[in-house]
Each structure stands twice: as C-alpha cells, then as structure tokens.
Amino acid sequence: MRLTLVAVGRLRKGPEKVLVDDYLARFAKTGRGQGLPPVTLTEVEGRGSGSEAEAIARALPEGAALVLLDERGATLTSPDFAARLGAWRDEARDVALVIGGADGLDAALRDRADLLLSFGAMVWPHMLVRVMLAEQLYRAASILAGSPYHRA
Numbered sequence: 001m002r003l004t005l006v007a008v009g010r011l012r013k014g015p016e017k018v019l020v021d022d023y024l025a026r027f028a029k030t031g032r033g034q035g036l037p038p039v040t041l042t043e044v045e046g047r048g049s050g051s052e053a054e055a056i057a058r059a060l061p062e063g064a065a066l067v068l069l070d071e072r073g074a075t076l077t078s079p080d081f082a083a084r085l086g087a088w089r090d091e092a093r094d095v096a097l098v099i100g101g102a103d104g105l106d107a108a109l110r111d112r113a114d115l116l117l118s119f120g121a122m123v124w125p126h127m128l129v130r131v132m133l134a135e136q137l138y139r140a141a142s143i144l145a146g147s148p149y150h151r152a
C-alpha cells in the first residue's frame with residue numbers, strides 16, 4: 001500500500017506547515033505499527049483548470065483508490081474514515097487523497113473518485129483542508145491502533 005497526498009499549491013513556511021508536518025509525522029509513527037505507510041506529498045502548481053487537472057492526474061498512482069476532498073461530498077465520522085483506510089490497507093490498495101486549489105477539482109476527476117470526502121458544506125481554504133486531513137489521518141491511525149487519542 002502507498003498513501004499519496006496530491007495537493008494544489010505550495011505550502012510555504014508558516015503555521016499551517018508546522019501543523020501538517022506535525023500531524024503527518026505523528027501519522028507515520030502511529031501508522032507504522034498498523035501497516036500504514038507514511039504519506040508521500042506531491043504538490044501541484046495551481047495554474048488553472050486544464051494543466052492543473054493533467055498534473056493532478058499524472059501524480060495519481062495507477063489503480064489507487066481515489067479520495068477527493070470536496071465540500072459537496074460525503075461527511076464521514078472519524079471511525080468510518082479509519083475503517084475505509086483500514087479496508088484499503090487490508091486489500092493492499094494504494095490510496096491517493098487529492099485537495100484542489102482555488103478553482104476546485106476537475107469534474108472528470110470527480111467522476112472517477114472512489115470517495116468524495118467533505119469536511120462540511122462550507123468551503124475551507126485549501127491549506128487549512130491540508131491541516132484537517134493530516135489530523136484526520138493521524139486520528140484514523142490512532143483509532144486503528146486503539147490508542148486513546150480519539151475518545152468519542
């Protein structure tokens with residue numbers, strides 16, 4: 001299993017980067033014991049629809065389960081998200097998680113997604129979505145590990 005995060009835009013030094021790096025490091029540590037690999041991050045230039053969509057498509061490992069972050073998608077509980085991740089791990093399936101840029105994600109990409117994942121109906125800045133997703137990955141690994149981080 002490989003876990004790839006494809007995100008439009010470059011995350012520069014600052015509070016969001018500190019949080020993303022921290023949560024992804026925690027995910028790598030907790031995930032190791034759960035058969036979850038560290039996340040490989042691919043940043044794609046935000047150049048507008050055409051070439052941006054192609055760059056995203058090129059960054060996706062072939063056959064990977066495609067999870068697109070989209071406010072119009074499904075809201076999952078954290079244990080549900082953890083269960084999906086655990087199921088893909090058990091199938092040895094690669095997973096690609098994609099966060100769009102200012103213009104959102106291409107409709108053609110949305111059509112081939114295995115999961116459209118929403119963090120609520122409101123639109124969040126993509127850099128904050130990166131932080132939230134990194135935290136949810138760490139939470140998922142903690143849930144699969146049975147650690148007390150997730151108490152709900």
Ligand SMILES: C[S@@+](CC[C@H](N)C(=O)[O-])C[C@H]1O[C@@H](n2cnc3c(N)ncnc32)[C@H](O)[C@@H]1O
Pocket residue numbers: 068069070071072098099100101102103104105117118119120121122123124125126129
């Ligand atoms: C600023 S938003 C772009 C919104 C754009 N107007 C659209 O139509 O998608 C940038 C990216 O952040 C992610 N995003 C923003 N809000 C989200 C939410 N509530 N749930 C999941 N992802 C979200 C999506 O990947 C989106 O493509």
